[in-house]
Amino acid sequence: MITVSGLTKRYGDRTVVDDVSFTLEPGTVTGFLGPNGAGKTTTMRMMTGLVPASAGSATVDGRPYGELPNPGAVVGTLLDASAVHPGRTGRTHLRLLAAALGVPAERAEEVLAQVGLADAARRRVGGYSLGMRQRLGIAGALLADPPVLVFDEPVNGLDPEGIRWMRDLLRGHAARGGTVLLSSHLLGEVEHTVDRLLVIGGGRVVADGSVASLLGPDGAVVRAGDTAALRAALEAAGFHVEPGDDGALVVPGARPGDIGAVAAAGGHVLLDLRPVQRGLEDLFFQLTWPEGTLS
Amino acid sequence: MTTVLTSPAPSLGSSVEARRTGPSLPTLVGLEMRKSLSHRSGRAFAASAALLGPVGVALAATDAEFGWAAGPIGIVGSMTGLVLLALGVISTAGEWTHRTVQTTFLLVPQRGRVLAAKTAAVAVLGATLAAVSAGSSLAVIAAVGVDDLNWDGTGQALVTAVGAGAAFAVIGAGAGAATANTPAALTSLYLLIMGVLPLVRIWNPDLAQWLDPAEATTVLAQGDAEARSIAVLAGWVVVASVAGWVLTSRRPVQ
Numbered sequence: 115m116i117t118v119s120g121l122t123k124r125y126g127d128r129t130v131v132d133d134v135s136f137t138l139e140p141g142t143v144t145g146f147l148g149p150n151g152a153g154k155t156t157t158m159r160m161m162t163g164l165v166p167a168s169a170g171s172a173t174v175d176g177r178p179y180g181e182l183p184n185p186g187a188v189v190g191t192l193l194d195a196s197a198v199h200p201g202r203t204g205r206t207h208l209r210l211l212a213a214a215l216g217v218p219a220e221r222a223e224e225v226l227a228q229v230g231l232a233d234a235a236r237r238r239v240g241g242y243s244l245g246m247r248q249r250l251g252i253a254g255a256l257l258a259d260p261p262v263l264v265f266d267e268p269v270n271g272l273d274p275e276g277i278r279w280m281r282d283l284l285r286g287h288a289a290r291g292g293t294v295l296l297s298s299h300l301l302g303e304v305e306h307t308v309d310r311l312l313v314i315g316g317g318r319v320v321a322d323g324s325v326a327s328l329l330g331p332d333g334a335v336v337r338a339g340d341t342a343a344l345r346a347a348l349e350a351a352g353f354h355v356e357p358g359d360d361g362a363l364v365v366p367g368a369r370p371g372d373i374g375a376v377a378a379a380g381g382h383v384l385l386d387l388r389p390v391q392r393g394l395e396d397l398f399f400q401l402t403w404p405e406g407t408l409s
Numbered sequence: 410m411t412t413v414l415t416s417p418a419p420s421l422g423s424s425v426e427a428r429r430t431g432p433s434l435p436t437l438v439g440l441e442m443r444k445s446l447s448h449r450s451g452r453a454f455a456a457s458a459a460l461l462g463p464v465g466v467a468l469a470a471t472d473a474e475f476g477w478a479a480g481p482i483g484i485v486g487s488m489t490g491l492v493l494l495a496l497g498v499i500s501t502a503g504e505w506t507h508r509t510v511q512t513t514f515l516l517v518p519q520r521g522r523v524l525a526a527k528t529a530a531v532a533v534l535g536a537t538l539a540a541v542s543a544g545s546s547l548a549v550i551a552a553v554g555v556d557d558l559n560w561d562g563t564g565q566a567l568v569t570a571v572g573a574g575a576a577f578a579v580i581g582a583g584a585g586a587a588t589a590n591t592p593a594a595l596t597s598l599y600l601l602i603m604g605v606l607p608l609v610r611i612w613n614p615d616l617a618q619w620l621d622p623a624e625a626t627t628v629l630a631q632g633d634a635e636a637r638s639i640a641v642l643a644g645w646v647v648v649a650s651v652a653g654w655v656l657t658s659r660r661p662v663q
């Protein structure tokens with residue numbers, strides 16, 4: 115289990131990561147979401163000891179990353195896909211990592227095949243596209259088949275097929291009992307991959323919960339034959355009703371069943387009735403830009 | 410042998426056998442030697458270090474006669490050392506320039522251990538390449554030198570060349586670790602050794618002989634001022650290594 119507690123980073127008098135705490139449980143994929151500059155990369159670098167924390171701590175199974183005996187065999191990290199020597203071939207790069215990790219050199223071939231780079235293994239990394247480097251970075255993180263994966267913006271540069279492949283990889287890892295932390299600044303890229311959202315804005319965690327709890331139904335939209343009559347009936351039943359588009363009524367906090375019951379009791383004809391979900395992007399925007407567009 | 414676990418993570422039931430401990434120091438040294446030679450620029454510097462001596466001696470022979478073997482071997486030793494500086498710089502600063510240091514420290518977070526391994530690795534490579542350079546230069550000298558070539562002090566000249574090869578590579582690694590920037594490390598080292606110190610020698614020869622590692626190598630190879638020369642080379646090794654270690658242990662990996 116990964117425990118992050120009060121992690122803080124200050125550069126001069128700017129606090130770029132501010133008292134961030136969370137735990138990551140085996141068997142889950144956690145999406146670490148926030149706009150560019152929110153502090154995701156800095157948090158991940160502090161978790162892995164690359165950047166010293168100004169305050170707070172991060173532990174893997176109770177120990178700081180740097181005190182794990184062979185940390186690469188416990189946490190597979192992808193931070194910066196361009197951090198590969200351009201003059202080495204993909205295979206050489208992975209064989210050097212395999213030697214440092216203490217896994218058989220043949221693992222290099224296995225992970226190259228797993229990420230779809232077998233044909234590029236003999237080419238120098240300097241000639242790889244961004245997407246290929248991203249896959250090479252993932253191959254490196256998978257070499258020791260570690261229980262924890264920490265990936266920073268891994269879908270950058272991947273095509274839609276690559277994004278789907280990544281989703282299967284990470285979901286499969288969690289299904290085997292692995293722990294995944296996956297950062298992104300685009301919700302759409304990870305919304306079908308993650309179980310849990312950890313939203314960060316301005317260095318602070320602004321939301322932390324399951325996708326369902328953060329995006330649960332937020333009300334219903336209804337269209338009736340006699341709009342005014344239904345509105346009166348709903349208000350009489352204690353609902354707050356707002357006008358929507360095209361004569362529809364929006365009822366915040368109501369489930370469609372509640373409205374159906376009111377309509378049935380009063381004999382109202384309904385033309386349309388559906389739940390409204392708070393849009394993922396709306397939620398994201400609202401959480402990470404506190405002074406933003408709340409109506 | 411290090412202990413091997415069939416599963417590094419009981420929770421995952423991993424199929425991969427990973428070493429349970431970090432790499433041993435000999436493993437890390439071997440790995441750093443492989444890294445230094447795993448790309449063209451590293452191999453190019455290694456080849457230049459090995460070939461500069463014999464090629465230079467062969468070219469010089471077209472214009473001059475060799476009467477004493479130790480003299481040119483000392484010069485070959487210091488020239489080869491200057492090339493090996495670059496090999497050392499690339500092994501440390503090159504990792505920051507290419508940002509591969511991130512992966513290196515993710516796998517082995519003990520930065521002092523990584524630096525110790527790099528120091529040992531470039532010392533072994535530097536000594537080996539300097540031995541090849543000095544040995545083949547000696548063969549060229551034997552072939553083209555005068556008939557009654559003076560072999561006095563050849564042993565010390567060879568040992569000096571090999572030791573200087575190791576020392577210069579280690580100095581390069583230290584300077585590279587201190588600056589974390591390949592061009593900056595190379596420029597400042599070469600400017601200092603080939604630009605500033607010769608000027609100091611003109612202005613104050615007594616001071617310069619206590620500072621110049623290239624001159625110390627040549628002089629030591631010829632059997633002069635042994636204690637001072639060794640002190641100069643050792644001083645450079647210690648200052649560069651300590652600076653590299655202090656600055657590397659504090660530097661954030663961005």
Ligand SMILES: Nc1ncnc2c1ncn2[C@@H]1O[C@H](COP(=O)(O)OP(=O)(O)O)[C@@H](O)[C@H]1O
Nearest residue numbers: 125130148149150151152153154155156157663
């Ligand atoms: N070395 C640094 N010095 C000063 N500010 C930094 C440094 N590194 C990151 N920052 C700042 O910290 C903030 C968070 O950056 P980062 O963690 O990279 O965000 P994200 O990964 O969420 O896009 C940004 O405003 C960035 O400018």
Ligand SMILES: [Mg+2]
Nearest residue numbers: 154155156266
């Ligand atoms: Mg980032």
